[in-house]
Amino acid sequence: MNEIEAKSILNKTKRRDPWFLDDYTINPFSGCSFNCLYCYIRGSKYGEHMERKLGVKINAPELLEKALANRAKKKQHGIIVLASATDPYLQIEKELKLTRQLLEVILKYRFPVHIITKSDLVIRDLDLLKEIDEKAILPKDLPGLERGTIITFSFSTIEEKVAAIFEPGATAPSIRLKTLEACANQGFLTGVSMMPLLPWISDTTQQLEAMFSAFKKHLAHYVFPGHLTLYGDDPSSSKALVMRAIEKHYPELMPKYLEYFKNRTDMPAYYKKAFYTKMSELGQKNGLRNRIIP
Numbered sequence: 001m002n003e004i005e006a007k008s009i010l011n012k013t014k015r016r017d018p019w020f021l022d023d024y025t026i027n028p029f030s031g032c033s034f035n036c037l038y039c040y041i042r043g044s045k046y047g048e049h050m051e052r053k054l055g056v057k058i059n060a061p062e063l064l065e066k067a068l069a070n071r072a073k074k075k076q077h078g079i080i081v082l083a084s085a086t087d088p089y090l091q092i093e094k095e096l097k098l099t100r101q102l103l104e105v106i107l108k109y110r111f112p113v114h115i116i117t118k119s120d121l122v123i124r125d126l127d128l129l130k131e132i133d134e135k136a137i138l139p140k141d142l143p144g145l146e147r148g149t150i151i152t153f154s155f156s157t158i159e160e161k162v163a164a165i166f167e168p169g170a171t172a173p174s175i176r177l178k179t180l181e182a183c184a185n186q187g188f189l190t191g192v193s194m195m196p197l198l199p200w201i202s203d204t205t206q207q208l209e210a211m212f213s214a215f216k217k218h219l220a221h222y223v224f225p226g227h228l229t230l231y232g233d234d235p236s237s238s239k240a241l242v243m244r245a246i247e248k249h250y251p252e253l254m255p256k257y258l259e260y261f262k263n264r265t266d267m268p269a270y271y272k273k274a275f276y277t278k279m280s281e282l283g284q285k286n287g288l289r290n291r292i293i294p
C-alpha cells in the first residue's frame with residue numbers, strides 16, 4: 001500500500017450524469033485492487049496489476065472536511081458519488097476505515113451520497129448511510145429524488161466463473177446479490193449498474209434474462225445497463241487484457257472480438273441499438289426501471 005498526500009479530494013463534475021447523478025465525486029484510493037480487466041482507469045499510470053499500485057489518500061478526511069464546510073456554507077449541496085475511479089470498499093478498507101471516515105464528514109455536512117460498489121463491505125456502514133439518507137439536503141433541481149443515500153451494485157455478469165476471469169479481485173456476484181437484497185430490506189434506495197456487459201458472454205438473451213430475474217429477486221429498484229468499451233494499445237490496457245482473456249478462455253469468440261475491437265474502442269451502432277432495445281424490454285418485463293429516480 002502506498003500512502004498518498006492528496007492535494008484535493010472533492011471533484012466537482014461539469015455536468016450531472018443522468019445515470020449516476022453525480023454533482024461531486026470522491027475517490028479515496030488511487031487505483032483499484034478489484035483489478036477488473038475491462039476497467040477504464042487502466043493504462044500507463046496503473047498498469048496490469050492495479051492492486052500493486054494501489055494508493056491510499058491518507059489525508060482525504062481532512063481535505064473533505066475543508067471542502068464540504070466551504071460548499072455547505074455556500075449551500076452547494078449536491079450528490080457525491082463514492083467512487084468514480086476506484087471502489088470505496090476495497091479489501092484494504094476493512095482495516096483502514098477511510099471510506100467510513102469520509103461518510104462521517106458527508107453526514108456532518110448533510111450531503112447526499114451515491115455509493116457505487118462491487119463489495120459486501122458496504123453493509124458495515126449502513127448505520128451512517130441510514131443517517132445520511134434521513135438528514136441529507138437534497139438538490140432542488142432533482143424533485144423526484146427523495147432519498148439522501150443511493151446504493152448501486154455493479155455487475156458485468158452473475159456467473160461466478162466469468163467474474164473470476166474478468167473481475168479477479170472483486171467480491172463474488174452471489175455475495176453482491178445478497179448484499180443488494182440486504183440493503184433493500186433495510187429500506188435503502190438500491191439497484192444495479194450492469195456495466196459493462198461482455199459481448200457474447202453476458203449479453204446473450206439467456207444470460208440477460210437470468211440477470212434481470214436475479215436483480216428482481218434480490219429486490220433491486222433499478223437497473224441501468226452499459227455496453228463494453230475497450231481502450232489502449234499497450235499491454236496493460238483494458239483492450240489488451242480483455243483480448244488476452246478472450247483468447248485464453250473463449251478462443252471461439254476471438255474472431256468476433258477482433259472484428260469489433262481491433263480498430264475501434266466501441267461497439268457498432270447496430271449493436272447498441274439492439275442492446276438498448278433489449279434492455280428496455282427486459283426492464284419492463286421485470287418491472288425494473290432504467291433510472292434511479294422513477
Ligand code: SF4
Nearest residue numbers: 032034035036039086
Ligand atoms: S471495481 Fe470499478 S474501478 Fe475497480 S477495477 Fe473494477 S471497474 Fe475498475
